[in-house]
Amino acid sequence: MTTFSQLGLNKAYIKALKELNIINPTDIQEAVIPILLESRTDLIGLAQTGTGKTAAFGLPILNLIDTNMSEVQGLIIAPTRELVQQIKKQLFKFTKYVNHKIFVEGVYGGEKMDRQIKALNRTTHIVVATPGRLLDLVERGAVDISNVKTLVLDEADEMLSMGFKEDLSKILKYNTSKRNTWLFSATMPDEIKRIIKTYMSVDAIRIEVNKNALVNENISHHFINTSIKDKSNIIIRLLDKRQEERGVIFCRTKAGTKTLAKQLQDEGFAVGALEGDMQQKERDKVMRAFKNENLQVLVSTDVSARGIDVNNLAFVLHHQLPEHLEYYTHRSGRTARAGKTGQSIALIIPGEMQKISDTQKALGITFREMAM
Template identity: 40%
Template sequence: MENLKFENLGLKQSLLQAINDLGYEEPSQIQAKSIPLASEGFDLIGQAQTGTGKTAAFGLSILNNLEKTNGIASIILTPTRELAIQVFEELKKLSKYEKVNVLPVYGGDSIQKQIRALKSHVDIVVGTPGRVLDLIKRRVLHLDKVQFLVLDEADEMLNMGFIDDIESVIKELPEERQTLLFSATMPPQIKKLANKYMKKDSKHVEIKKVAMTVSKIKQVAFFVNHKNKFEALCRVLDFDSPEIAIIFCKTKRGVDELVQNMQEKNYVVEGMHGDMSQMHRTKTLKRFKEGALNFLVATDVAARGIDVDGVTHVINYDLTQDVESYVHRIGRTGRANREGTAYSFVTPRENSMLRDIKRVTKAEIIKGELPTVKEILNKKLDDKFFQIQETLNKKDYKKYLPLAINILDNFEPVEAISALLKMEFDKEMSFEYTNDSLKSASAEDGDIRLFFSIGKRDNLTKKLLINFIADRARVKGSKVNKIDILENFSFVSVEKDIHKKVIDKCSGIKLNGRRVNIEVATKKRK
């Protein structure tokens, strides 16, 4: 199982191409164990914690065996609209080379729009139980030709009271189908559900829970736009001057491009990935261990087994595809009770993955501010002053005295020292920075902050507020990015394109018995 590749799982070539495009190098444990069984047609219970790649586990299995008909071939039930959207987006990526239509259905979005979409050809429906059942009752969602049923995060669906809705949906399905049930835990209700609706020869795949704790490592996230990511990396490296660091990229091509760009800026760096010869990788790793390299750029697979003492920094140039990989990556620093630092460069499209990492690991990930050129220069001046002081104390500069005397005889001392410092810093300032500062990006870039005249005293919760906005304004809950609930009022950051809709559709409506007033927040409000 250790060196298993996606090519070993019996997946068709079009899926392997999509996987390669996504930069996935090898399957996670749940994928490696469940895909072959599901592809053989077995009903399956997949038990694994959040962040281990369960979506691709059932998604690839379905896409590999799905036979197109003139009806819905697969129904996937999820507990929340956010997860439905997430599963939909993952399936769209995995089915890049398949002629497969995927439709997400959930409350908070226009049901008429979903009905219109169902009237065109749809192969896979991903949805919340309530909305799926509503569409069935309206006689617009027909499940009599379903080949695959997936219950995703089954334990959460049962916790939320969806058991009756789930059973109502299952009654609409043909008996001859494949059922895939994925869950983080296995309470008695799940076992009862499995016994009732799954075949007798069903398989149970359980992935042992791994520690998702990274408490001794300082974790910092820099929010960047993709076009500025390399300059952001250079700023952080020039300011922090890591002694020895591993930099992770998602793809082999990404490793090659980053190494080339860094070498052009005079960083002492080499790369490692699966397309490189074993001899090259062994030689590169030897140089890294001996301290001949400051930076090693690698993919997750190539970095497996790297055990180098004294790694001060792990840098996620590309964020991982799952939480488990993130934990494995940053665990390469902060060993033997030493301090370690993990930096992540997060583009807007990676914000959801960062939220998953925070939620699962329960770690504090600090938002980092990119250093200005002035701050970088001041830091280097301080470091250089200390180095000069150390060298003077050691008194091992005597052989350079004749040159120093000659310089001082011919030039003004302060100007001569300034020229020497310029020569030194021109080598150390790798990037040709054109602006003193570089603007950071974030999940809230372009967001509008709204004031809501309702707060904690009204028993308001974040979930209640998101559902209120989604249902009334008919917008996706994922477009609500930040909520601060105070005693008497709240602030909600929403994406710019929906803020007018939220104000128009939600203002004056009662929530928890109080009529809500909404307006664009001013900086004066606290």
């Protein structure tokens, strides 16, 4: 087993990692950290969520900060407010034993702009941000990204599928000559290839971890044959059997999410809903309740699930298979995190078997039928 000190990490970081119970590096950390500690380079990392990416780019970016300078030197862009908060929190924990203070600020929508502007007026070395809010602040002159030496795009494919293409292009146009760009993505659609071609060096180092495992191998995949009107009953029976387990149920629409959550609440299950029309305060409240285990199950749309990073989820249930294949990867990736195992279960109605075989082929996985 490789250790973090073999990767060349400073002792202060190793001590903080130990305290967080992070003892051995994951594949992506082992591949990426030594490169980023030793050389100034552009980097493309192909890796799923839940593989330890935050430490893979977070530790090297902290290592590059010159605390004698008060300007923003590192910029990390992520698709959702939840992910931004999570990255910021991780970086803060990593620096616990470092003897010079590294200041990290998080900016995202859904919070008062003036509060964030005030925070950015203080010394800030690293900004973690969602694209829309960052661009707003840059255009208002509230944050200066012209001296950024390292720009990280985390979950780049997610940002594009959420419609941040224009914002990202504008941000990427700033200070291209001075900086290195590190891009992490679970999939490589053409749009991402275009970003790489336009804004990154031709010599960018490419790292792919467990290349064939598009989907985490600790997840087992199942389908249940049913009918539209029987879906709710099936879900109720599944939850009845799994009262000790926690999971997420995915619906395609906001309306479907609300309806199903209500049905399950009426049946006495501790369920919360996450969907796009909710106020940010409401979303935070639901996520807190889920993290504290006051809720057993979340019912969510695809977009709302982006920030769900909770360990120990035993299952993911697909009320319907998603429109896009990469959504299947993102959905099922909510379970089996941090080395645990998990189940991904899809409810299939007549005529949908083709989708199952398409998904198997594209993602290199095998579905097993589950009898109820």
